[in-house]
Amino acid sequence: MPRTCHLHIGTTKTGSTSIQRSFCDYDDGRTRYLRLRIPNHSRVLAALCAPNDAEALRQAKLTPAKADHWRAAMQDQIAEFPDHDLIISGEGLSMWADPEMIARLAADLHAFEAVRVLAYVRTPDRWIASSFQQQLRNTALPYDIAALFPLFRDWFAPWEAAFGPDNVTLVPFDPAGFPTGDVVADFAARCGLDMPATPAPREKPALPAEAVAVLYAHRAARGVPPLADRTDALVNRALVEGVRALGNTPFRVDPAALAPVMARHADQMAWLAARAGAFPPVSEPVSPVFGTARDLLTFAEAQRGALAGWLRDIGATGAVPDDVVGMVDAAYAHLRATL
Known part of the structure; x- marks a missing residue:
């Protein structure tokens, strides 16, 4: 099996917090969750992939030196576990719509033979x-x-361009159609993973x-x-x-x-x-x-x-x-x- 990065990019309000908190300590011996400051990777990755962007650094609460630290930490984790797949999750990534930022992330993930991009979308x-x-x-x-x-096409077409249409999966957010009605179970099934031991937290109601x-x-x-x-x-x-x-x-x-x-x-x-x-x-x-x-x-x-x-x-x-x-x-x- 090719070494794979499971890249969950959102969208917002589709159970992303449940996915992140359930998988944040995940390591089944072949797949690990990226440890990148907090379980939601959105802001840190935005800061890493939009270099010298003061607002991105402010949003992530990072200094340039701290951003360098977390970039090194990500690369260290990828290199330290060469036989492991990786899970990255950040609902904010779906809003990037910036080919340069996506290209920088793709370059950071060059060690993976496959990058599978997954997003849930609401009506x-x-x-x-x-x-x-x-x-x-x-x-x-x-x-x-x-x-x-x-603007679904504007959001996701750049991800298709970077990783290929066959590697980007968009899923209607429909809990009634998920295993046990749970987006965490659906995410696990789509990535071929066992359910995490940590129970899925309840999302804060609208x-x-x-x-x-x-x-x-x-x-x-x-x-x-x-x-x-x-x-x-x-x-x-x-x-x-x-x-x-x-x-x-x-x-x-x-x-x-x-x-x-x-x-x-x-x-x-x-x-x-x-x-x-x-x-x-x-x-x-x-x-x-x-x-x-x-x-x-x-x-x-x-x-x-x-x-x-x-x-x-x-x-x-x-x-x-x-x-x-x-x-x-x-x-x-x-x-x-x-x-």
């Missing part, structure tokens, strides 16, 4: 909803379906529409939340997790708003269908659905009563503002004073 509506709510936790961004639309709308309203008014230090991060995390209590409505994209965007990107979808096959059927979402920023802001205003109740539940004192943005400001202030 555009589910990917937009999942990606938007995930990013909204820590940043401010517009709710623009056209801008959020996943934020409900109530939380998404409230966070969006606050981000739209106030911008990116303060994230200068660890305290800021803890306060923001507590706020994001706290607003889950506002409701349990699934956050779904309006099919009517998505339809013209899908039509404009019919070529992207045809390209994907030729490689991944048909997506499983998706049931029509129930109301409410969200097609525009106005939809989100209107839904946020409907959460004022629930927000006021949540502020009382967490012990916030003083007069409660009567607007959503003011209530979230009060929640941030309370959490910062009490955490």
Whole structure:
């Protein structure tokens, strides 16, 4: 059997964390998981493959010297176990769309006779909803379906060019079709690996529409939340997790708003269908659905009563503002004073 690198490149919100945490200590005598600072290799590999990129280094929390250290560590592991296959996993890799970065990674993996690239992909509506709510936790961004639309061909064609179409596998993310309904089991089966001994952790559930709308309203008014230090991060995390209590409505994209965007990107979808096959059927979402920023802001205003109740539940004192943005400001202030 050729020496193989199993290169899992995403996409986001398709069970990548479960794969990484389950396999991070994997070594069955013939296949090892790359030890590269943390189980998610996305940011470190971006820093290594985008040399002299200050932002990539900042995102990975690396200095140039540390980046050199981890490049050497990766090459040492590849050389130290010449009879071992290797697992690399980073959902952020699917977004590179940069032939030069991918070529640098391919060069780093030259010792392998085969590099098998694997990515899981969601339907555009589910990917937009999942990606938007995930990013909204820590940043401010517009709710623009056209801008959020996943450009599958643009993302994955460079990987095909680097490693060959036969070595890139795109899999519709459909837990109902996975062994035991588990993406970790599906990944193991596709790579010909035994299931890891570490139980797969549960992925953090997506934020409900109530939380998404409230966070969006606050981000739209106030911008990116303060994230200068660890305290800021803890306060923001507590706020994001706290607003889950506002409701349990699934956050779904309006099919009517998505339809013209899908039509404009019919070529992207045809390209994907030729490689991944048909997506499983998706049931029509129930109301409410969200097609525009106005939809989100209107839904946020409907959460004022629930927000006021949540502020009382967490012990916030003083007069409660009567607007959503003011209530979230009060929640941030309370959490910062009490955490």
